[in-house]
Amino acid sequence: MSSSTAANQVRASHILIKHQGSRRKASWKDPEGRVISNTTRDIAVSQLKALRDDIVSGKAKFDEVASRYSDCSSAKRGGDLGPFGRGQMQKPFEDATYSLKVGEISDIVDTDSGVHIIMRTG
Secondary structure: OOHHHHHOOEEEEEEEEOOOOOOOOOOOOOOOOHHHHOOOHHHHHHHHHHHHHHHHOOOOOHHHHHHHHOOOHHHHHOOEEEEEOOOOOOHHHHHHHHHOOOOOEOOOEEEOOEEEEEEEOO
16 A cells, blocks of 8 residues: 555544434344334434443443444444545545544434444544
8 A cells, every 4th residue: 555545544433323214224233124124313313322422421432332332343343444545435424534533533424324423543
C-alpha cells in the first residue's frame, strides 16, 4: 500500500443495530431475522442511544458493547472495521467517520444496513 493511500485512510469501530428497513434482515445474532423484522427504526435508535450513553458515561467499553450488541459480524472484533478509504463504505457512514476526530463517537448514523454509532480509532 502506498503511503498516500494509507494517509487518506481512517480506521473505525462501530455498533450496528438492524431494523425492519435494513437491506439484509439477518445477522450473526439473529440468523432468521425474527428480531430484526420486528424492530422498528425508532426502537433500534433508542437501543443505540442507550448503549452510546453507557459508553460515553464510562459505564461500558465500546468494544465490549459492540461484541455483545452489534448486528455486524465485526462484533467478534469489538466492532473494528480496520482501515478503509473513501468509497469503501456507504456514504453516510464514510462522511460521519471522516468528520470525527480519533477517539470521538458519532451520534446516530443511518445507512441501508441499519443505524450505527461509530468510533474513529485511526
